[in-house]
Amino acid sequence: MIFNKLWQFIISLTFLLSCIKASQKVALNLSPFAKECIFHELNDDDHSLVINYQVLQGGNFELDFEITSPKGESIIKQTNEKYADFLLKTFGLGEYTFCFTNPFNVIKKVEFSIELEHKKDSSNSKPKDKDSIISEHSLDEIDRNINKIEKISNYLRAREWRNMSTVESTNSRIFYLSISIILLMVVVSVGQALIVQFLFQSRTKNYV
16 A cells, blocks of 8 residues: 555656656847847747746846737836746737846846746546545645745855945956056146145255
């Protein structure tokens, strides 16, 4: 009995892992005032598109984002956003357009992923025993935990990129500020030397 439960759980877990489709992250560099679009097909009513993005580098980490349906209608339009997640499943079949726009005079780096999700078909499902139900609940819990871990990982990676960009920007500002202070000190020192020299020359002329 225990062996049968374990075997059912292993089979279910293997099936789940084989069905999980890893979302491939793609990094995109946006030039100042540039617009880049990505296209993706949706050919089945039982499928849905999951898209998420986050700005990793560039200025205030904000850009504009727009999703256009196959009919050419604007479904979602965002301005000055840092990250977002969307699920598309009720806007018709065809080619969807996902556009990123950089409205600022600085290069932006955005990371995004587009994933195709399949709807589970429960029309032909057979009656399940208690062990199968427990196994399915366990697999659902594992799936939810995996999604949570993935979201936390994406958030931490975005924070790391943003902090790195902030540190690099701060270092460059400190460098130029240090150079400016050094030049100012040199100018002040030269000015003081010239003033002292001028005062001594004036006293010498007065004594003569």
